Amino acid sequence: MKLKEKLKAIKLREKGKSYSEILKKVPVCKSTLSLWLRDVKLTSKQLNELYKRGRERCRYDGAKANQRKRIERTKLIIEEAKKESKILFKNPLFLSGLMLYWAEGKKREEAINFSNSDPEMIRFMIKWFRLICKVPEEKFRISLHIHELHCRKNIEKYWSDVVQVSLSQFHKVQIKPTSLGHRKNPLYNGTCSIVVCNKDLFRKIKGWRIGVLKIINK
DSSP: OOHHHHHHHHHHHHTTOOHHHHHHHSOSOHHHHHHHHTTOOOOHHHHHHHHHHHHHHHHHHHHHHHHHHHHHHHHHHHHHHHHHHHHHTTOHHHHHHHHHHHHHBOOSTTOEEEEESOHHHHHHHHHHHHHTSOOOGGGEEEEEEEEGGGOOTTHHHHHHHHHTOOGGGBOOOEEEOOOTTOOOOTTOOOEEEEEEOOHHHHHHHHHHHHHHHHHHTO
16 A cells, blocks of 8 residues: 555645645545545535635636637638638629728627718628628617717618618617817718627638638739
8 A cells, every 4th residue: 555645645635635636746546545535524614615616616617618619619610711712702792891891890809890981881781791691680780979060860760771770779879079170061970880799700701801812812
């Protein structure tokens, strides 16, 4: 019997160490360790500490596992999108919409957001999201930003007609204070943002962009 190792294991257990912590310092099989420590009684305080550490470790392990899954899923979606880009490359709607999103769209935090004050560009991009990205109608959210000087009652209705999205899917209009130096422009209708909460679509667009760049730079 490994008396030295057994005494070391017992001493560590009496200090409130977990089996996994002891095994790192006493390299024996777990069944042997259980046999050695079966008569060691822990205090209520030690048991509570072990329970807390165990829960924290489970949360940490779960977070790491989820992170690995996210990384693997992201890689898979990007690789599939790169392959798709070869097929979609000759589609003018796909290519022009991708370039516009690359130039004007949000490219961080895995968030889909395209903003512009030009109604024709917004109309074009909502079409791109519908036909190329296959975004379901209920997933669209519209956010409006406008200066106080240009604010009017029918501004939401105006943009709803442009994007053909229900007013129920509009966020509250964000009104910016206007300095006295601004002149009122009756043709200005604020900035419209098309928002889609879909991380997988964000990753797909990234993959499309990488694929298209590879084709162009050949």
